[in-house]
Amino acid sequence: MADSQAFFDYIQNGNTFKGDSITLGAAMLDGETITNALxxxxxxxxxxxxxxxGATGTGxxxxxxxxxxxxxxKGIPVLLMDMKGDLSGIAQPSPGHPKIDERHEKIGFPFEAKKFPVxxxxxxxxxxxxxxxxxxxxxxVLxxxxxxxxxxxxxxISVIFKYCDDNKLPxxxxxxxxxxxxxxTxxxxxxLSKDYGRISPxxxxxxxRKVVELEQQxxxxxxxxxxxxxxxxxRVDENGMGYINIVRLTDIQDRPKLFSTFMLSLLAEIYSTFPEQGDSGQPELVIFIDEAHLIFKEASDALLDQIESIVKLIRSKGVGxxxxxxxPxxxxxxVLSQLGLKVQHALRAFTAKDRKAIKLTAENYPLSDYYKTDEVLTSLGIGEALVTALNEKxxxxxxxxxxxxxxxxxxDILEDHELKDLIEESKLIPRYNEEIDRESAYELLNEKIETAEKEEAKEKAKREKEEMREATSRRSTSSRRRRSTQNPFVKTLTSPTVIRSVLGILTKMLR
Known part of the structure; x- marks a missing residue:
């Protein structure tokens, strides 16, 4: 067995910071908890x-x-992506349990039950x-x-946005x-082709088709x-505690496109609107993305590039x-290479592929004189984990x-009546839950098309009227001609005999 006092000093020295910190628990050596080795x-x-x-059910x-x-x-707001629907209980204090007291006695500080603003x-x-x-x-672009x-x-798509901007179509x-x-088209x-070039149907x-796919999700x-x-x-409540914002996502687990869309939109908006923080003493906001594989599962290369860029840059805005x-x-x-805190719960080695993955995972952690990391990864119990963070340097x-x-x-989750009461107390519901469908591109273009169709109908009616008038005029002229040729007097005057007689008389007179 390793020297427990040396190990205690090793943990204490590595976890002593000048600034404020969060205590996760106590270190373990050879399966035993070292009390106060926080x-x-x-x-x-x-x-x-x-x-x-960590594997399912490890904590x-x-x-x-x-x-x-x-x-x-600590007064730091949090945003949680709740895929499984089991985080709403944060709004109520723990009922406590003898096993919890026993755990905290081993760790070295008393348990406190508390609820949080949600x-x-x-x-x-x-x-x-x-x-x-x-x-x-x-x-x-996004x-x-x-x-x-x-x-x-x-x-x-860029042309469409430019056209809408130029023509004030929201x-x-x-x-x-x-x-x-x-x-x-x-x-x-x-x-559009006159000002922006031809667009292919x-x-x-x-x-x-891509938009319809997104709609279906x-x-x-x-x-x-x-x-x-x-x-x-x-937001921070009246007691100075940061709000824990929980996004309920239990009904979109099978719609990764919507989840990716939301996450990328949110991160891009935060990056564009939050001020630069510099080297501040604590983050402005911390975001936890449960079932994170859903973001990356069906993401295109372009989308992955965007996510990787935001992960690298958003740190400067004070967002974790x-x-x-x-x-992992x-x-x-x-993305993995950008992560400072790593909490690794137990992994299960049922196949050769699993064992290979565990060895690769172990290589992502600092070397230790006290642990064989790949062996520890398979022997951790529920509520135990390998932890390494970054110190202040x-x-x-x-x-x-x-x-x-x-x-x-x-x-555990909130009861239905507790959840109902919590939502009814919300100050944000009146602001965001009203359905708004103001005049936008859809209505304006429909109006424009309708106006154009009316104008076209008027022009068509005008053309048809002109054509009818011309046709009537032609028929009238033709009718007069027909009537004049059918008149007996006109017919006699225009007969060849009369014309020859008249021409003969005129010829004699001219002589």
Missing amino acids: VKVPLKTLNRHGLIA KTKTLQILAENLSN EILSLSEQKGVRLRATVSEFGP LSRILDVSETQSGI LLDLKDFKKVLQYA GEGKEE ASTGAIL GGDKFFGEKSFDTADLL LYFVTQN TDVPDA GIPTPLAATMLRAPMSRM
């Missing part, structure tokens, strides 16, 4: 992003809950504050990447965007007004991103197998 994460480096990984969600609670306690958000028809964004806010279109089609929802696409074909058809509910103001994610998933390999290497803290503390709030 494992901490400095607030200063929580904008350096992180990963919470990832509870670790997420612990981090969210402690951030809220706001329930929704992307779909579920109850909560509706999250929306307009098509215009997305912009042509929309092209979400739709995964070709370079030529991306150029057409692009609010997908209905507007589809209408402009149809107009570009229909009634407005000549108008085949290309607009391909883009329309619920995109029609996400695009529209009123747009959600990301500043509302930064934490990916929660079963295996679910996250692209370019950006250096990884010692790798520690950690007995994690228990959440202070309820480790």
